[in-house]
Amino acid sequence: xxxxxxxxxxxxxxxxxxxxxxxxxxxxxxxxxxxxxxxxxxxxxxxxxxxxxxxxxxxxxxxxxxxxxxxxxxxxxxxxxxxxxxxxxxxxxxxxxxxxxxxxxxxxxxxxxxxxxxxxxxxxxxxxxxxxxxxxxxxxxxxxxxxxxxxxxxxxxxxxxxxxxxxxxxxxxxxxxxxxxxxxxxxxxxxxxxxxxxxxxxxxxxxxxxxxxxxxxxxxxxxxxxxxxxxxxxxxxxxxxxxxxxxxxxxxxxx
Amino acid sequence: xxxxxxxxxxxxxxxxxxxxxxxxxxxxxxxxxxxxxxxxxxxxxxxxxxxxxxxxxxxxxxxxxxxxxxxxxxxxxxxxxxxxxxxxxxxxxxxxxxxxxxxxxxxxxxxxxxxxxxxxxxxxxxxxxxxxxxxxxxxxxxxxxxxxxxxxxxxxxxxxxxxxxxxxxxxxxxxxxxxxxxxxxxxxxxxxxxxxxxxxxxxxxxxxxxxxxxxxxxxxxxxxxxxxxxxxxxxxxxxxxxxxxxxxxxxxxxxxxxxxxxxxxxxxxxxxxxxx
Ligand SMILES: Nc1ncnc2c1ncn2[C@@H]1O[C@H](COP(=O)(O)OP(=O)(O)O)[C@@H](O)[C@H]1O
Ligand SMILES: [Mg+2]
Numbered sequence: 001x002x003x004x005x006x007x008x009x010x011x012x013x014x015x016x017x018x019x020x021x022x023x024x025x026x027x028x029x030x031x032x033x034x035x036x037x038x039x040x041x042x043x044x045x046x047x048x049x050x051x052x053x054x055x056x057x058x059x060x061x062x063x064x065x066x067x068x069x070x071x072x073x074x075x076x077x078x079x080x081x082x083x084x085x086x087x088x089x090x091x092x093x094x095x096x097x098x099x100x101x102x103x104x105x106x107x108x109x110x111x112x113x114x115x116x117x118x119x120x121x122x123x124x125x126x127x128x129x130x131x132x133x134x135x136x137x138x139x140x141x142x143x144x145x146x147x148x149x150x151x152x153x154x155x156x157x158x159x160x161x162x163x164x165x166x167x168x169x170x171x172x173x174x175x176x177x178x179x180x181x182x183x184x185x186x187x188x189x190x191x192x193x194x195x196x197x198x199x200x201x202x203x204x205x206x207x208x209x210x211x212x213x214x215x216x217x218x219x220x221x222x223x224x225x226x227x228x229x230x231x232x233x234x235x236x237x238x239x240x241x242x243x244x245x246x247x248x249x250x251x252x253x254x255x
Numbered sequence: 256x257x258x259x260x261x262x263x264x265x266x267x268x269x270x271x272x273x274x275x276x277x278x279x280x281x282x283x284x285x286x287x288x289x290x291x292x293x294x295x296x297x298x299x300x301x302x303x304x305x306x307x308x309x310x311x312x313x314x315x316x317x318x319x320x321x322x323x324x325x326x327x328x329x330x331x332x333x334x335x336x337x338x339x340x341x342x343x344x345x346x347x348x349x350x351x352x353x354x355x356x357x358x359x360x361x362x363x364x365x366x367x368x369x370x371x372x373x374x375x376x377x378x379x380x381x382x383x384x385x386x387x388x389x390x391x392x393x394x395x396x397x398x399x400x401x402x403x404x405x406x407x408x409x410x411x412x413x414x415x416x417x418x419x420x421x422x423x424x425x426x427x428x429x430x431x432x433x434x435x436x437x438x439x440x441x442x443x444x445x446x447x448x449x450x451x452x453x454x455x456x457x458x459x460x461x462x463x464x465x466x467x468x469x470x471x472x473x474x475x476x477x478x479x480x481x482x483x484x485x486x487x488x489x490x491x492x493x494x495x496x497x498x499x500x501x502x503x504x505x506x507x508x509x510x511x512x513x514x515x516x517x518x519x520x521x522x523x524x525x526x527x528x529x530x531x
């Protein structure tokens with residue numbers, strides 16, 4: 001168990017109707033890996049990430065979290081979960097950070113962060129609150145515990161959303177362009193938090209357009225193009241010596 | 256997204272808000288209104304006949320309680336009905352969706368007075384025709400008028416709020432529901448922990464207005480002889496042969512009730528900023 005990859009994706013395909021969006025993605029993240037996923041818009045980065053916690057249902061292929069494979073059965077033109085309970089259990093171990101934060105607007109920051117520990121993990125409220133406050137402390141939001149999400153800046157909302165993930169102490173974090181919806185001057189505060197977490201060797205898969213950041217924090221970089229992994233490797237290789245002409249062009253445009 | 260770093264936190268603002276509120280009252284048009292109201296009040300007290308009032312106070316009090324009970328009962332029951340009416344119209348299977356939207360359309364499209372009379376004279380006399388019903392425990396209630404009044408008010412509130420809740424459920428951002436799913440909530444938890452409270456939260460500002468409207472619909476039940484505030488005042492008018500005094504009193508009481516409700520509901524809303 002301990003040696004199992006945190007996340008293992010094998011030959012993942014996903015079609016939306018006629019659009020074949022993922023065309024055989026195979027990817028492994030070991031515990032402590034920080035995998036940065038880069039690629040042009042529409043290349044399938046979000047879809048891949050969303051397949052990992054089954055927010056999207058794969059058309060074919062297999063996904064295993066810490067060695068436990070999702071049990072799927074054919075249906076609905078692809079695969080559907082055979083055991084919804086299993087899906088819920090695995091999801092509770094994967095924290096997702098969304099581009100648009102997706103904080104629950106009817107709860108305070110603290111309410112957002114305690115929600116999953118109390119109502120999904122079943123922790124006693126006092127313990128959940130202690131965890132939540134520690135998580136808010138980590139992201140520098142301790143003083144905003146009683147604030148409403150609508151009253152926060154984008155950067156603060158995203159940090160609260162990261163605290164919401166930290167409070168469940170996930171096996172791996174899935175981050176989908178966590179700074180893309182932010183005003184430029186707010187990007188830094190969120191990247192700083194993610195940088196800390198990466199330095200702690202928290203397992204994460206990070207979809208990002210921040211190339212310099214990816215180069216700094218990633219242990220492994222994956223370049224996705226047209227639903228395939230066109231190139232992958234350590235950041236020095238991907239950014240320093242890219243082989244694929246497409247990747248070279250992509251990096252040239254991004255820089 | 257605008258940078259809202261600098262927005263004042265809710266709590267320390269109360270003192271400043273109070274001041275701002277007072278300053279708001281001192282606007283010229285408000286001052287004129289206040290003067291008019293005071294003059295009117297003075298005229299009412301000195302020029303009119305209020306000698307009947309003490310004798311009728313207990314009955315007026317009873318009428319007020321009836322009105323409040325009818326309002327509270329129909330709002331609570333009606334809202335409880337509005338939730339499924341709203342949900343079903345968003346995610347229900349087609350037949351249920353049609354049924355719910357048909358119910359809302361019909362009830363909203365016909366006068367409440369008509370519904371009230373149909374229930375009271377139609378259903379009421381239908382019940383009376385069946386000895387089986389007359390022998391049940393429910394008969395002592397079904398013989399009274401107020402259950403039909405409560406039912407009609409409830410149905411009406413349910414239909415209007417069912418429509419409001421349909422919009423509120425549909426408008427909850429999908430991302431928030433997705434976040435709930437992504438954290439491992441079961442469909443049931445997603446509904447009860449996020450979708451439902453979030454929809455109610457969205458609907459709250461509309462609901463407060465609708466509760467005031469509902470208050471102003473309650474006098475209709477006087478037409479089926481429920482002794483609410485309006486019915487009592489009508490009796491006062493018949494007994495004293497006075498026209499304006501009882502009606503003015505009635506207007507004053509409804510105005511006060513509306514004001515109290517508005518303030519209470521505003522306060523409730525203020526505790527939760529609307530997240531859009
Ligand atoms: N729910 C969906 N239905 C239909 N097409 C979709 C859906 N989600 C994504 N797509 C399509 O899949 C492709 C990849 O999308 P996405 O994974 O979001 O790309 P990226 O995140 O790399 O920008 C795009 O062409 C997009 O239009
Ligand atoms: Mg994307």
